[in-house]
Structure formats: structure tokens, C-alpha cells
Amino acid sequence: MMRSRLSIAWVLVLSACAAEPIAPPPPPPVAIIEATPAPLPVIALSESTAKIKRNGTLSQLLRDEKIAEQDQWIASLASVIDLRKLRASDAFHLFRDETGALKKLVLDRSVWERAIVAVAAPDVVVPPLADAPVPPLRFQGALAAKLERDPTVVKTELMEIEITSSLYQALVDGDWDPAIAFDLADVFAWDLDFYSDVQRGDRVLALVDVRRREGESNAFIAYGKLHGAIYAGEVGRFSAYRYTTPSGEDTFYDENGRSLRKEFLKSPLKYAHVTSRFGSRKHPVLGYTRQHAGIDFAASVGTPVWAVGDGKVTFAGWQGGYGKFVTVRHPNGLETAYAHLSQINVRVGQHIAQKTVVGMSGNTGLSSGPHLHFGLKRGGQFINPFSLKPIRVEPLAADELPRFKEAIDGVMKRLGEALQQRT
Numbered sequence: 001m002m003r004s005r006l007s008i009a010w011v012l013v014l015s016a017c018a019a020e021p022i023a024p025p026p027p028p029p030v031a032i033i034e035a036t037p038a039p040l041p042v043i044a045l046s047e048s049t050a051k052i053k054r055n056g057t058l059s060q061l062l063r064d065e066k067i068a069e070q071d072q073w074i075a076s077l078a079s080v081i082d083l084r085k086l087r088a089s090d091a092f093h094l095f096r097d098e099t100g101a102l103k104k105l106v107l108d109r110s111v112w113e114r115a116i117v118a119v120a121a122p123d124v125v126v127p128p129l130a131d132a133p134v135p136p137l138r139f140q141g142a143l144a145a146k147l148e149r150d151p152t153v154v155k156t157e158l159m160e161i162e163i164t165s166s167l168y169q170a171l172v173d174g175d176w177d178p179a180i181a182f183d184l185a186d187v188f189a190w191d192l193d194f195y196s197d198v199q200r201g202d203r204v205l206a207l208v209d210v211r212r213r214e215g216e217s218n219a220f221i222a223y224g225k226l227h228g229a230i231y232a233g234e235v236g237r238f239s240a241y242r243y244t245t246p247s248g249e250d251t252f253y254d255e256n257g258r259s260l261r262k263e264f265l266k267s268p269l270k271y272a273h274v275t276s277r278f279g280s281r282k283h284p285v286l287g288y289t290r291q292h293a294g295i296d297f298a299a300s301v302g303t304p305v306w307a308v309g310d311g312k313v314t315f316a317g318w319q320g321g322y323g324k325f326v327t328v329r330h331p332n333g334l335e336t337a338y339a340h341l342s343q344i345n346v347r348v349g350q351h352i353a354q355k356t357v358v359g360m361s362g363n364t365g366l367s368s369g370p371h372l373h374f375g376l377k378r379g380g381q382f383i384n385p386f387s388l389k390p391i392r393v394e395p396l397a398a399d400e401l402p403r404f405k406e407a408i409d410g411v412m413k414r415l416g417e418a419l420q421q422r423t
């Protein structure tokens, strides 16, 4: 048969390579005309799915599944993925022949990429997964592994959501990946407190690049650039347009070219996944009194607390009733304080940038429940943080405005039209 003769030729080539200094033999005389092999028999494989147990290992899984030569399967898989990154939820698809021997193992890494290890038998064509556009695999050698990725496509998409119970939940309800909530909260962090300002019925519009799997399923893979967003809420309307200055700074401005950045953030709580419901939830701000010298924000233990402005850490440690406590001195003569933390992430003397997470909120010291106590001092005197009107920083230069307006024009029109349609 043609095919067996071809495999002999390959064995010869391989042994010639092994005996080194000899010049490589000329390529075998081309018998390609007839070399198109007859279709190989497809072996019917039965599929089952197994998951690594909590705190378990891959070898345990293979042992439980009574797989022979576990070490080879593991080593082969390790040649294409980092096994330390396996999670308990990862599903392994096991393909066995009629004798029960494992022929192929597929690990889904995400909706669009998977690691495949398969047995090489000269006459085996391993069929692809039913739902994946993958050509059959032909293998030579004992086990072969590869990481396979489906084709993907990036498009700019218009996102329109209406807040129901929380920003996060509204995204989930609208079939958007909720990861964008953190980007939006980041962009609007100077104007919006995502814990207390977000109300039912508020609308969020955004133009964002989205990478999806090509083809029918169109499954979400990742967000790319956020080009612009509008938050139209009860507390006001805020817009953000991405713009790169001629000097290369890539940041967000409002429609008039004013930077969204201010010397102080609106809230000391970094937006973390919140699913609290309106009505049943307590208002995040518990109260403010003069003696109390600060604001209490209701926050579950472990909510990230970020520095509202650039500064230098002046205290980080235990301080009586304040429990785990951090103070930061800012260049404008103001000082901020963060109390009852469950964890401190900074040390005294450290220079930190705005948005640095100084710790996690908690319930330490004299605290009647999980919350963040936030204090603000001017010239050594406590003042009401709400009375502060932080100034915006870095507006665009006047002579740059025409270029800016032109750059954001398309995004502004699309978002504006979308906003108009429903108001």
C-alpha cells in the first residue's frame, strides 16, 4: 500500500537526522501524485465530562477515571498550558474508544480556546467536538497536544442599559458581561458614587470594543477600548469621551474637553460587585454628626477602599476606637482618614496616587457593624467631606479643542442619538 511505503520513508528520514553530521538526505522522491491518502477510518469515541474536585488534582481526576499512563497525559497537557492555573470548575472532556481506553482529552479554557491532547495512532482520525469548527486531528507519535483558538472578531458595540437593582445586575440582565461595570465606575469615579448615586431607572450608554467568537454563537470573549459613555441618572448627566492628546495621554474628557479627573474622587469606596436591592437596602451613608467627625459608608467587609486623592500615608495601623486606620495627607493641605478597616494595604511614608487601594473596609475598633468611616481634615480641623467641591485637573488647552471635538464627534453623535431615542 502506498501509505505504508510512505511511513517507511519517514522512518528513514528520521534515523538519518539522528545520525548527525551527515548532510541531510535529499527529500524523498516525490510520490505525491498518489500520496493523497485514502480517508482514514474514524474511530467512534464516547465522550464524558469530569471536573477536578475541590482541592483535588488532575492526577486524582485521572485516577478516579481509571486512565492508564496518567503521567504522559499530564506531561502532554502541561506542554501547552500552565497546570497551576487549573481551577476546580474546569471541565475535562474525555473521549474513549470502545475498550474504554482514553484517546483524546479536551480542556475548555474559555469559550474560544481549548487544550487538546490526543493519542496518536497511525490510523486514527479523531473527530472534532460537535459544536466547534475544528478540523479532525491526525496525530503521529505517542501523545500530541495543542492549544486551539477559534477565530474571533472585534467590533465597536453600542451598549444601552437601564439600572434595575444595581449597575452590575443591569448588565447581567441586558446580556452584557458585567466586567464593564468596573471600567464605567472607574471613568465616572470623580462624579459618581456608585454606591449611593446609582438609582433605579438611571441609564448608561457606552460605545465599547467587544471581542467575540466568530460565527453563530458570537460568544463574548473580552472588552477592548471604551470609546465613550454617558451616565444619565437622577443625580445628573455625565459624559466621558476617550481622547488621546498629541503628547500621547489617553484619558477621558467631557464633551467640552474638560478632564473628568478631579483632585478628589466622589467616594472612598471603590466600586466592587454590588447586588444590593433598592428599597430593601439601607442607604450607604448612615449618618453624619459633628462629634462623629466624618461620614459612615455602609460597606460589607472586604470592599476595597481607595485614596480619594494623591498623597502621602501619615498613619497606617491600629488606632483605638478607629480600629485598623489609615490617614493620608494631600498636597492641597487636606487630610483624609479611613477607619474600621479589615485590612491595610499601605505603610507610613508611602506616596500613593489617587485610586490606590489603601485597604479593605471592615468592622474593627469601636464599630457597630461593617462600615467605612471616612473623615476629612482641613488645617487640622475636621470638615464635612460633602462640603468639598473638588477642582478638576488638566483641562484641554483651548487651541486643542477643535482637534478634540473632531476626534469625538462620531462617538458623541452615536451616543447622543441613542440617548435621544428613549427620552
Ligand SMILES: [Zn+2]
Binding pocket: 292, 294, 295, 296, 372, 373, 374
Ligand atoms: Zn464613623
